Amino acid sequence: MIKDMELKDLMYEICLRWSLPNDYIEFLYNHENNLYVITNDDEEDDDFYYENEIEIYGAKGLIIGQHGYSYNPVQKAVIEDWNPNYVVIANCNADPYCIDISLDNSPVYYAVHGTGKWEFSKDSESIKEFFDSLEIL
DSSP, X not given: OGGXXXXXXXXXXXXXXXXXXXXXXXXXXXXXXXXXXXXEOOOOOTTOOOEEEEEEOOHHHHTGGGBTTTEETTTTEEOTTSOTTXXXXXXXXXXXXXXXXXXXXXXXXXXXXXXXXXXXXXXXXXXXXXXXXXXXX
């Protein structure tokens, strides 16, 4: 079971599965557990205010974090319409934040789930910018 694995064994398994950027590998070594960051709207509107919680996957959450996006754990099968180069690094209300491991310095992409098809847009220019925007590094 993943949550019972030692960090070095877990990181070995992660690095076997994906060629991740060094910034993210370092983050995973330093964050074994998932991080939760509260974000809110930037708009000055007294009638409307919201907060969202972004779950950033640590080493123990990264593999399981792919469930429902690239992998169906019930059917034990790869989900065919998912881009195999996308690794989900975080989510907000099940809306995924991904990196494209086929790129040397991938932006972080974001999509809304439940729309029938994945339509990703660029959220941040890099993982570092994504982490900086959430003030977690």
